Amino acid sequence: MELWVEKYRPQTLEEYVGNETIKNKIADYLKQGSIQNLLFHGVAGTGKTTLAKLIAKNLNCDLLYINASDERGIDTIRDKIIPFASSMSFNDVKIVILDEADYITPQAQATLRNTIEACSTTTRFIFTCNYLERIISPLQSRCQTFEITPPSKQEVNYKCQDILTQEKTLFSDNNIDDVINTHYPDIRKIINTIQGSVVDGQIKIDNDSLKNTQLGGLVVDALIRKAKLSEIRQILADSGSREFDDLFKYIYDKSSVLFGDREGEAILIIAKYQYEYTFVLEKEICVAAMLNKLINLC
Numbered sequence: 001m002e003l004w005v006e007k008y009r010p011q012t013l014e015e016y017v018g019n020e021t022i023k024n025k026i027a028d029y030l031k032q033g034s035i036q037n038l039l040f041h042g043v044a045g046t047g048k049t050t051l052a053k054l055i056a057k058n059l060n061c062d063l064l065y066i067n068a069s070d071e072r073g074i075d076t077i078r079d080k081i082i083p084f085a086s087s088m089s090f091n092d093v094k095i096v097i098l099d100e101a102d103y104i105t106p107q108a109q110a111t112l113r114n115t116i117e118a119c120s121t122t123t124r125f126i127f128t129c130n131y132l133e134r135i136i137s138p139l140q141s142r143c144q145t146f147e148i149t150p151p152s153k154q155e156v157n158y159k160c161q162d163i164l165t166q167e168k169t170l171f172s173d174n175n176i177d178d179v180i181n182t183h184y185p186d187i188r189k190i191i192n193t194i195q196g197s198v199v200d201g202q203i204k205i206d207n208d209s210l211k212n213t214q215l216g217g218l219v220v221d222a223l224i225r226k227a228k229l230s231e232i233r234q235i236l237a238d239s240g241s242r243e244f245d246d247l248f249k250y251i252y253d254k255s256s257v258l259f260g261d262r263e264g265e266a267i268l269i270i271a272k273y274q275y276e277y278t279f280v281l282e283k284e285i286c287v288a289a290m291l292n293k294l295i296n297l298c
Contacts, residue, residue, distance in 0.1 A: 004195045005188050008163050009050055016047065016054060017159055018151030025146075026051070030058050033092060037116060037125045039101075039140060041132040042148035044245065045186030048128040051148065052097045055126065060092045069100040074108045077115065085119035094123040102129035103278065109136045116142050130245070134278070150185030159187075160194055170202035178205055215239045216250035219291065223251075223258055223298050232291050236284055244287045248274045251294070262297045269293045 010016040013023050013030075029035045035055060040048040056063045064084045066076065081096055098104070104112070113136075116125055127143060129135055150156075157176055164171045176194070183189040197203050215235070222232045236244075251258070252270050259266040273290035280286045 003192070004163055004167070005191050008159075008166075008191070010047075010054060011057070013054060013058075016051060017155050018047065019051075019146075019148055022051075022146050022148070026055060030055070033059065035059070035093075035095075035124050035126075037127075037143040039127045039129070039132075039135065039143035039145045040148050041129050041135075041145065043150065043185055044130055044243075045188035045190075046148050046150040047187065048148045049097075049099050052099070052126045052128055056095045056097060059095065062089045062091050062094045063097065064094070065097045065099065067099045069103040072103045072105055072108060074105070074111055077108050077111045081112070082115055085115060085123040089122065094119075095126060096123060097126045097128075099128050100130070101127040102131045102134035106136055109139050113138045113142060131278075150187065153180050153184055156180055156184065156187055156190060160190065163191065164194070164203070167198075168201065169198055172203070175203040175205050215241060215244075216247055219247065220251065220254050220258065223291070223294060226295065226298055229288070229292050229295060232295075233288050236288060242283060244277070244283055247287060248277070248290075259294075259297050266294055266297050269297075 013027055016023060026035075038052070038055075040051060042048060053065075062084075064080065066080065068076075071080070085094060085096065087094075112125075116123075116139075125143070127135065127139075132140070132145070132147075151159075157173075157180060160176050160180070161171070164176075175197075179190055179193050179197070183193060194203065197205050218235050218239075219232060222235060248270055252267065255263045255266050255270070269290060273286055273293075277283060277286045
């Protein structure tokens with residue numbers, strides 16, 4: 001069964017939801033038939049990759065797409081990007097899309113900046129990332145940077161209703177609202193959850209799929225109570241979540257209440273583990289290790 005996030009991925013700028021100012025700017029580029037080097041940043045699941053692919057689709061170009069979370073080292077730059085960017089092309093331009101570019105190592109980013117300059121007459125680069133601060137400044141300065149913000153909950157609701165109508169699936173507004181309120185602004189997660197909730201042609205929401213809406217509050221409450229690590233680990237496991245990006249910011253926002261005079265120490269711990277979180281395979285273990293450190297500061 002085809003994934004709805006791919007089946008209903010926008011194919012034109014008109015179908016793309018939200019970020020009207022950026023859409024207008026991109027439309028101007030497409031009319032001219034050329035683009036600048038671009039850097040799209042923002043939270044996960046809000047359409048950065050979709051917009052990058054839309055641009056490439058609407059230009060007469062050769063395209064190289066790389067998911068930088070899988071290929072993030074210097075070898076990728078030397079073995080794939082440089083040969084592609086320096087080769088001849090019979091189209092107007094060559095485009096390299098580096099998706100999740102914040103996973104690229106700093107050394108590889110430094111190598112890449114020279115490639116961007118050397119191939120500027122033939123090749124354009126489009127970067128997408130969740131965390132702009134992980135992209136080195138020399139690379140940022142070579143790109144036009146846009147923050148991709150999520151569309152409103154109402155716009156997401158309309159999009160979900162349109163998908164369900166085309167799929168001839170019965171639904172209620174409450175079903176859609178529950179999923180949106182849980183996973184917003186991650187539109188990809190919202191659509192995947194709705195598709196996974198279809199049973200016999202109608203939406204049947206499993207409460208387990210909505211558990212992580214309370215994760216931040218539950219973890220903070222456990223820290224305040226000085227709960228044992230085993231209890232906090234159980235909270236993480238029960239959430240059913242495999243991604244914990246938002247938890248770092250949630251605890252940081254509550255740090256003055258949680259840690260008092262030791263807030264500075266806590267922030268250093270949060271920063272350390274947030275950085276390491278980017279590179280580890282088992283995200284839950286990294287978060288549990290951070291919480292183990294924070295327990296002693298409460």
